[in-house]
Amino acid sequence: xxxxxxxxxxxxxxxxxxxxxxxxxxxxxxxxxxxxxxxxxxxxxxxxxxxxxxxxxxxxxxxxxxxxxxxxxxxxxxxxxxxxxxxxxxxxxxxxxxxxxxxxxxxxxxxxxxxxxxxxxxxxxxxxxxxxxxxxxxxxxxxxxxxxxxxxxxxxxxxxxxxxxxxxxxxxxxxxxxxxxxxxxxxxxxxxxxxxxxxxxxxxxxxxxxxxxxxxxxxxxxxxxxxxxxxxxxxxxxxxxxxxxxxxxxxxxxxxxxxxxxxxxxxxxxxxxxxxxxxxxxxxxxxxxxxxxxxxxxxxxxxxxxxxxxxxxxxxxxxxxxxxxxxxxxxxxxxx
Ligand SMILES: [Zn+2]
Ligand SMILES: [Zn+2]
Ligand SMILES: [Zn+2]
Numbered sequence: 001x002x003x004x005x006x007x008x009x010x011x012x013x014x015x016x017x018x019x020x021x022x023x024x025x026x027x028x029x030x031x032x033x034x035x036x037x038x039x040x041x042x043x044x045x046x047x048x049x050x051x052x053x054x055x056x057x058x059x060x061x062x063x064x065x066x067x068x069x070x071x072x073x074x075x076x077x078x079x080x081x082x083x084x085x086x087x088x089x090x091x092x093x094x095x096x097x098x099x100x101x102x103x104x105x106x107x108x109x110x111x112x113x114x115x116x117x118x119x120x121x122x123x124x125x126x127x128x129x130x131x132x133x134x135x136x137x138x139x140x141x142x143x144x145x146x147x148x149x150x151x152x153x154x155x156x157x158x159x160x161x162x163x164x165x166x167x168x169x170x171x172x173x174x175x176x177x178x179x180x181x182x183x184x185x186x187x188x189x190x191x192x193x194x195x196x197x198x199x200x201x202x203x204x205x206x207x208x209x210x211x212x213x214x215x216x217x218x219x220x221x222x223x224x225x226x227x228x229x230x231x232x233x234x235x236x237x238x239x240x241x242x243x244x245x246x247x248x249x250x251x252x253x254x255x256x257x258x259x260x261x262x263x264x265x266x267x268x269x270x271x272x273x274x275x276x277x278x279x280x281x282x283x284x285x286x287x288x289x290x291x292x293x294x295x296x297x298x299x300x301x302x303x304x305x306x307x308x309x310x311x312x313x314x315x316x317x318x319x320x321x322x323x324x325x326x327x328x329x330x331x332x333x334x335x336x
Contacts, residue, residue, distance in 0.1 A: 002062055002083040003070035012160045015083050017062035025144045029096060034147035036094050053114050054091040061087035063153060084127050086154040090114060099148050099256055101246035105325050109239035116228050122154040123268030130155045130162060130267045138258025140285045140292055158267045165264060166276055173275035181277030185219045194315040197244045197322045201237035204245050206315040211305035213287050213314050216245060218280040225266040225276050240325045248321035253289035
């Protein structure tokens, strides 16, 4: 069903997951498997008639905590491993037609706390080396269920893009004595042309080196490695920054803006990563209101991205849609 195969040309793992062909594909709204189970209705993934934020194991996982033995035998050239890991789904809201952008900031704060819990819990599993929290949003990204949700993959290895950022951060630390992301934050804040929004604890920018027209990164101002190091005040600031950015995204083209959202933080393999720096990256596939950026020959075959727009211009567009976050009275103490 599922196994990890080694790609010797790139020196990285990929997973086969043929059973995922049977996944539910864009079901009608009445048959959404992520909605609360209705009285007398068909049982969904969530047996409760209501929930706030719910987390459960993906029914079509590409990684499992007790994986079956690989279907093929390994060789020296082609190592093979069981696809061990965990795949979880996080439901942001019981409301089928909502989205993270439309949820109140108080709900986004709860999500930040759920991410923190899952990072700790999955990170403590002995076979897990990296906890990858992400969201694919919108049909443009290939999402098969519209209900607002994100995912977590707990990998038995450090995935290649993270490994690359770790290498670059370690080498920067070695040559300059400083953190790479701290330097990026300082450069972006002092330049200011590419900043989208700032608050006490976080900065959102379309970085100098963005690959996608509206690629936006949220950096922690404080040098820290993982989401579970955020203080209560910083959790509130992160929720506010996410709300600000997501609302600006939606306003940009007056649409429910599609994106991939990924959280980049330290591995959980027991090593120290003091030189790394927690951040969140968004890759929206839109170039204009109705044009997508495709990953074509140069991007896919050579790994070189062609960004046909300037981050300085795109950041100004997004910045025009930034507005203050409104908290309900009871959380007003956390307002900035
Ligand atoms: Zn639903
Ligand atoms: Zn740093
Ligand atoms: Zn990153």
